[in-house]
Amino acid sequence: MTSQFVLTLSCPDRLGIVYAVSGFLTRRDANIEDSQQFSEHGSGRFFMRVEFKTAHDRDELAVGFAEIAREFHMDWQLHDRAVKPRVLIMASKQGHCLNDLLYRFRIGALHGEAAAVVSNHPDWADLAASSGVPFHHLPVGPGGKAAQEQRILDLIESERIDVVVLARYMQILSPEFCAKLPGRILNIHHSFLPSFKGAKPYHQAHARGVKLIGATCHYVTSDLDEGPIIDQEVARVDHAMSPEDFVSAGRDLESTCLARGLAAHLDQRILLNGHTTVVFR
Structure with a gap:
């Protein structure tokens, strides 16, 4: 054998x-x-x-x-390859990336196991349950960010999590949290990095009159939106589109880009090279 x-x-x-x-x-x-x-x-x-x-x-x-x-x-x-990596998916109010990943895990399109879903909102409990994945509502209370992150770290240890995926999780992780999981946290940012970092990147892009918008899957470091880039996806836009149109078009980009980046990570196709990556296809 x-x-x-x-x-x-x-x-x-x-x-x-x-x-x-x-x-x-x-x-x-x-x-x-x-x-x-x-x-x-x-x-x-x-x-x-x-x-x-x-x-x-x-x-x-x-x-x-x-x-x-x-x-x-x-x-x-x-x-x-017989050992499937265990994945923790984290999301906030927007669920398109979470929904896409759960579907891909369910049909076996990703070489891993969706072990748990964490959200700072209760909205996605039914979605996680429909895929048979445990859901954990871990809100961030006033002054409670450190305590909430410790609960996440405890969950990562108890569930033997190999990789954490931020599927439009809209909380900034602390440097201390990031330092505990180097090369094990993936994020999807809704812009073509390094352009338009931070909040409301589609609105920033619209204000600059861009003709391309994008999404970027990258590893998370203590420097916001500066981690090594894994994958990117783009779409053409024009002057007649509103910021809301940009956001709508971006949903598909984000879902596709994050799934492709996670697939590469789970298949051990990504090697870190300083602040960049080598991604074998």
Whole structure:
């Protein structure tokens, strides 16, 4: 019986990396099903994603590969595809991204499990229940932001959450919260970053008379709307459209962009490269 794995790595670029990785897998009777690599000349770093099948178990592979990783100074991860990442979805008053993600999880279009929904409003309890996903109403009271975030962190620990998705969750997370989950929080911002950060970006875009609007899926850091960009989507607009028309057109952009970014994360297709990302398709 074989199992499917994904190996991702980054390291200083040098001769012999692909040879060492493929040789390691060949010696373990692994069948490589997909292999992608990228050399970033500016930073001098090498990035690689390999999907393969083998009869060897994960612990054995990890112990054996550690020697190669040390030799090439690799940052690396080995994922067993049989283990589905557990996802916490957070939303506020707007539910289009939440609804889209729950549907995609329900039909198996995303390689993960929707483990819980959190909202600072009670509106989406029935929607979550219809998908069989536990709903947690965690409002932010006056002066209670730290306490609310601690309840979320407790939920993340108790539910063994691997990734948090902000599906139009309209609360700014504290730097302390973000620091506890580096590379594990995805957000959808309703503009084509780095343009129009902050509140009401569609209204900002309308005021500037733009001809394109967009949505951006990015990792969350302590710097508002500055995290590494994962994916972006755009649509054409014109002078006859109102800010409300921009908002309406943006809903589809946001849902599509967030789902595509989350899919890439769950499939281990994203490697961080400083303030940017390498996304293998």
